[in-house]
Amino acid sequence: MPVIETQDxxxxxxxxxxxxxxxxxISIQFDTKEFTCVIGPSGSGKTTLLNLxxxxxxxxxxxxxxxxxxxxxxSESERIRFRLEHIGFVFQHYNLIPVLTAYENAAFIMQLQGxxxxxxxxxxxxxxxQVGLGxxxxxxxxxxxxxxxxxxxxxxxxxxxxxxxxxxEPTANLDTKAAFNLLDMMKQLNExxxxxxxxxxxxxxVIDRASRVVTLVDGALHSDERR
Amino acid sequence: MQLxxxxxxxxxxxxxxxxxxxxxxxxxxxxxxxxxxxxxxIMQSRxxxxxxxxxxxxxxxxxxxxxxxxxxxxxxxxxxTLEEVRAISGVTSATVRTRVQSMIASASYTGGVELYGIRPxxxxxxxxxxxxxxxxxxxxxxxxxxxxxxxxxxxxxKVGVGSRIVLSYQDKDNNLVSGAFIVRGxxxxxxxxxxxxxxxxxxxxxxxxxxxxxxxxxLAVLAEDIENLDEIYSELQKVFPNSSVxxxxxxxxxxEIMITSSGLFSYIFIILIMIGLAFGLLNTMLMAxxxxxxxxxxLMAIGMNRRKVFLLIALETIFLSLSGAIVGLLVGYIIVAxxxxxxxxxxAFSDVMYELGVDTVVYPALxxxxxxxxxxxxxxxxxxxAIYPAIKALSLSPxxxxxx
Numbered sequence: 001m002p003v004i005e006t007q008d009x010x011x012x013x014x015x016x017x018x019x020x021x022x023x024x025x026i027s028i029q030f031d032t033k034e035f036t037c038v039i040g041p042s043g044s045g046k047t048t049l050l051n052l053x054x055x056x057x058x059x060x061x062x063x064x065x066x067x068x069x070x071x072x073x074x075s076e077s078e079r080i081r082f083r084l085e086h087i088g089f090v091f092q093h094y095n096l097i098p099v100l101t102a103y104e105n106a107a108f109i110m111q112l113q114g115x116x117x118x119x120x121x122x123x124x125x126x127x128x129x130q131v132g133l134g135x136x137x138x139x140x141x142x143x144x145x146x147x148x149x150x151x152x153x154x155x156x157x158x159x160x161x162x163x164x165x166x167x168x169e170p171t172a173n174l175d176t177k178a179a180f181n182l183l184d185m186m187k188q189l190n191e192x193x194x195x196x197x198x199x200x201x202x203x204x205x206v207i208d209r210a211s212r213v214v215t216l217v218d219g220a221l222h223s224d225e226r227r
Numbered sequence: 228m229q230l231x232x233x234x235x236x237x238x239x240x241x242x243x244x245x246x247x248x249x250x251x252x253x254x255x256x257x258x259x260x261x262x263x264x265x266x267x268x269i270m271q272s273r274x275x276x277x278x279x280x281x282x283x284x285x286x287x288x289x290x291x292x293x294x295x296x297x298x299x300x301x302x303x304x305x306x307x308t309l310e311e312v313r314a315i316s317g318v319t320s321a322t323v324r325t326r327v328q329s330m331i332a333s334a335s336y337t338g339g340v341e342l343y344g345i346r347p348x349x350x351x352x353x354x355x356x357x358x359x360x361x362x363x364x365x366x367x368x369x370x371x372x373x374x375x376x377x378x379x380x381x382x383x384x385k386v387g388v389g390s391r392i393v394l395s396y397q398d399k400d401n402n403l404v405s406g407a408f409i410v411r412g413x414x415x416x417x418x419x420x421x422x423x424x425x426x427x428x429x430x431x432x433x434x435x436x437x438x439x440x441x442x443x444x445x446l447a448v449l450a451e452d453i454e455n456l457d458e459i460y461s462e463l464q465k466v467f468p469n470s471s472v473x474x475x476x477x478x479x480x481x482x483e484i485m486i487t488s489s490g491l492f493s494y495i496f497i498i499l500i501m502i503g504l505a506f507g508l509l510n511t512m513l514m515a516x517x518x519x520x521x522x523x524x525x526l527m528a529i530g531m532n533r534r535k536v537f538l539l540i541a542l543e544t545i546f547l548s549l550s551g552a553i554v555g556l557l558v559g560y561i562i563v564a565x566x567x568x569x570x571x572x573x574x575a576f577s578d579v580m581y582e583l584g585v586d587t588v589v590y591p592a593l594x595x596x597x598x599x600x601x602x603x604x605x606x607x608x609x610x611x612x613a614i615y616p617a618i619k620a621l622s623l624s625p626x627x628x629x630x631x
Contacts, residue, residue: 084530099236
């Protein structure tokens with residue numbers, strides 16, 4: 001069953017002058033429990049596609065259905081609410097909140113959602129323990145390594161039980177060991193808990209672990225390989 | 228709760244910058260509080276001097292006397308009414324006076340004065356006037372031709388204690404009468420103009436010249452508490468149904484305006500300080516927003532709505548200013564309290580203070596509501612200062628912000 005479905009999707013910049021097709025007529029579906037990489041050279045439209053799917057940007061044309069809802073017609077405030085409830089984000093630069101501890105960062109989205117404190121504590125503590133950070137709950141981001149920070153970011157994205165997780169170059173700033181640890185952790189979450197992951201990446205280590213690889217060239221779908 | 232925690236911790240991300248802003252708020256408030264308390268103290272001193280030395284709290288006159296000033300326009304002569312007034316609950320003391328426009332002359336100068344015929348004992352109980360004497364003695368003993376004149380008038384007349392001066396005035400039949408008086412004492416009331424234009428003699432002695440027996444033109448009442456004036460005023464209207472009964476602010480409306488506007492001046496002063504601080508706050512918060520562009524973009528990307536982003540920036544601004552404000556109010560309160568107890572000696576400006584009718588040692592007084600109003604002004608300033616940085620934060624595009 002598709003959790004994401006785009007139909008005739010375009011994102012065109014400078015439409016009035018010299019049009020640039022950042023996303024060029026992409027119709028694609030992503031199913032639940034997939035571990036998908038979107039790859040392609042720089043400027044191929046990977047990040048733009050993820051931004052459109054994540055409701056961070058609006059398409060020039062076409063439709064986007066996420067978790068059964070058209071997000072391309074939503075207002076900005078509806079999209080913010082939708083992102084909060086349905087999508088988990090992992091960013092290249094971790095983007096943790098420096099003044100919050102690992103636990104507080106990981107619990108942040110659940111608290112924004114207004115989930116009960118007890119439920120939040122159980123879920124977040126359990127996940128942080130699961131990713132090997134049970135003893136770093138009260139550490140601030142500045143006290144964590146890059147790999148640990150990214151694991152906190154994954155837990156933050158996961159904690160609220162989103163329909164899928166969008167990860168934009170999640171291993172770009174990690175050393176090899178930290179990258180492998182993170183990928184193993186995400187793969188395990190995908191296999192054990194059926195979490196759907198959608199990556200944009202250049203990193204071969206991520207591509208090697210993907211169950212599906214979508215390649216974009218010049219904003220258009222070039223290939224779609226299922227493994 | 229989550230936002231409060233974040234906002235509080237965020238203000239400590241750049242300690243030096245935040246402490247600089249807090250210190251500015253603190254100093255601004257201390258200066259504002261002290262200036263406000265000083266103005267209040269000056270006004271209280273002026274008010275007390277005015278009430279004590281001149282008008283008391285309430286006066287009673289013949290309905291036409293204030294406008295026409297005729298000798299025959301008296302309140303009456305029945306001193307039993309004076310006892311009745313003294314018996315009114317809340318009245319500390321009361322006295323009666325004769326008032327007449329007069330010419331005063333010495334060998335060097337001739338001018339007009341308001342001549343008061345007083346009953347020295349009750350006058351002193353009501354206005355404590357004897358404390359203003361800087362030379363000579365108060366009017367005591369048997370009714371004689373002794374006179375008290377102001378220091379400024381003595382200078383004009385070039386007379387001193389023991390000097391002889393002549394007073395001329397009309398009696399009740401409009402005959403011009405003159406009398407020689409001996410300067411018994413020289414007073415300084417704190418109001419130069421008053422000291423130039425006023426003289427005091429025994430009422431009994433003056434009334435004899437005026438031919439009005441025991442009549443009096445003015446009855447002055449001093450109340451225990453200014454809060455009870457309305458009740459005393461009502462009672463006096465019952466005792467003197469055909470006379471004009473006026474409270475101090477009707478007798479001297481300019482003083483009331485001055486007191487009211489002095490409070491306003493304090494608030495204007497504080498608001499001016501706060502406008503300066505608002506720009507400091509705005510600048511600090513703008514820097515904080517620009518430094519955290521990616522973080523704010525991330526917050527919006529993961530689902531923090533605009534209302535919460537606005538609230539976060541507003542809370543940070545409020546915490547930043549209120550932290551300085553709380554310490555500022557405390558320090559300001561301690562400083563004002565110290566000076567309220569020990570007084571601020573402004574004798575270096577004694578001439579100016581005397582012209583203003585204010586004692587040379589001023590005791591700053593803090594209006595109890597002043598700190599709360601200040602806290603509200605700081606809160607309002609913080610909210611206003613937060614608007615522009617918050618709008619800047621809200622205008623960030625999550626995609627652009629995260630890329631930075």
